[in-house]
Amino acid sequence: MSTLHVLSHSPFSDTRLASCLRLLGENDGLLLCGDAVYALQPDSSALQCLEKRIGTFKLFMLEEDLLARHLECPQWATVVDYPAFVELSITYDKVNSWL
Secondary structure (H helix, E strand, C coil): CCEEEEECCCCCCCCHHHHHHHHCCCCCEEEECHHHHHHHCCCCHHHHHHHHCCCCCEEEEEHHHHHHCCCCCCCCCEEECHHHHHHHHHHCCEEEEEC
16 A cells, blocks of 8 residues: 655654654655755755655655755656646555654
8 A cells, every 4th residue: 555655844854754664664755845845955954864765655745845945856766736736646555744
């Protein structure tokens, strides 16, 4: 069963990203939105953790949040808008929001 994990909290304020990465399976997806997109800051420990897992799950970022924080999407990830976010939530069997 595939799960779309949705993170919206900064990876520098708690351990949600690390906990989520431990649970991700190869059929799962991770959507970073809100302050969670700060995980893409160059040379950050959060980005290094994501880079170590390239190819083991699908990584998505909400375009609006990347633009608001002046961050760029790595080539190995996918930027989505709100309609695509809705489509992702339908595509995966489950959606798990890390509140």
